[in-house]
Amino acid sequence: AQSVTQPDIHITVSEGASLELRCNYSYGATPYLFWYVQSPGQGLQLLLKYFSGDTLVQGIKGFEAEFKRSQSSFNLRKPSVHWSDAAEYFCAVESGGSYIPTFGRGTSLIVHP
């Protein structure tokens, strides 16, 4: 069965600093991987996704993520964080034969001015 772990419940960064949110998955084959962002009081919005090919994927809002098969990881990065990036971030994994993703429990990003 597939599973997703987001080790950090909260992350605090200063505005302008770089960001990396961790995501580890458990799945035998190459999974489909997603990152979503949820602003307060809103639904989730898809930031980026990985299916195959280039292991570094670019998303919206200046985010990128890198798939590392050897580490079973799909970490989300941003070189310079803006105050508006404060939100909850969810990693999700989906197997090729399923259309039901498993979501991590989320990482709350706090941005200090």
Place this chain on the structure above:
Amino acid sequence: NAGVTQTPKFRILKIGQSMTLQCAQDMNHNYMYWYRQDPGMGLKLIYYSVGAGITDKGEVPNGYNVSRSTTEDFPLRLELAAPSQTSVYFCASSPQGNYGYTFGSGTRLTVV
């Protein structure tokens, strides 16, 4: 572009009451999903549908029912509301599997 529309945004129910959470999408997506979100627990799948007339249970279906008579609509029915159903409910849709979801803005339900 409306995307996925959920109504109502907020609702307070008394124990034992029933209600329907509405979800509509205008993107002609075949796949639709209902999730509940509780603090610190991520998202739990309640029901999903891969097309009109086809529905299936997710991880936490007890106390809920769904129907999918059209591609656009996927209502979630709560029968005999219980305090354990206090949560934020999200509807999502996708054109196909492994594609990523479009989410609605949610319905915050409180059962008292």
